Amino acid sequence: MTDAEVIVVGGGPAGAATAARLSGAGFDVLVLDRAAFPREKACAEFLSPGAVDGLAQLGMLDLVGAHGAWQLGMRIVSERSAFTVRYRDGQRGLGIPRPTLDALLLDRARKAGARVHERTGVVGALVERGFVSGVRLRNGRTLRARFVVAADGLRSPVARSLG
Structure with a gap:
């Protein structure tokens, strides 16, 4: 059983x-x-563009997106350097509290x-x-x-x- x-x-x-x-x-x-x-x-409370695509496949993108902040890229800063990454081809990430x-x-x-x-x-x-x-x-x-x-x-x- x-x-x-x-x-x-x-x-x-x-x-x-x-x-x-x-x-x-x-x-x-x-x-x-x-x-x-x-x-x-x-955790970083960040969803990559790939994770955003997964939410779209679940039909949850609008719901989850309404509770977060859309991101077109990110800025990474360390003690020695900093750089900015912009997503390609209209991709977006999402910041959302865990x-x-x-x-x-x-x-x-x-x-x-x-x-x-x-x-x-x-x-x-x-x-x-x-x-x-x-x-x-x-x-x-x-x-x-x-x-x-x-x-x-x-x-x-x-x-x-x-x-």
């Missing part, structure tokens, strides 16, 4: 966007994140049908007979799924557990 068709570990931008896309395509999706949202997260971006993407995932469980720590993948069959939770429980997406960041417990 499975708890979901797809378990997405991580409710940040990559996980929430994946959950929104898969739920919208008819998959039963469960998102697990150790944090409670909204959360403060140290808590706002998280909320918009998770809301989109929920509206598409994904279930989102906050404050749910995942410690690793559940491997049975050589295949990933779910995840192991910090509280000792296991959840099963046909597919597991590891969108749990740089220090991914899921990736670490798989070597």
Whole structure:
């Protein structure tokens, strides 16, 4: 028995966007994140033109864009030098506070049908007979799924557990 068709570990931008896309395509999706949202997260709060294109593919560009500041380039300054980069061919980046971006993407995932469980720590993948069959939770429980997406960041417990 499975708890979901797809378990997405991580409710940040990559996980929430994946959950929104898969739920919208008819998959039963469960998102697990150790944090409670909204959360403060140290990051540049900048979306590259490629990320902006991804939002367009999700049909979220107007919504997210209304909550941010469009950028035609950027200025990078260090102790020794500074330079300006302008995007080509009408490309744009977007500055948006991370808590706002998280909320918009998770809301989109929920509206598409994904279930989102906050404050749910995942410690690793559940491997049975050589295949990933779910995840192991910090509280000792296991959840099963046909597919597991590891969108749990740089220090991914899921990736670490798989070597």
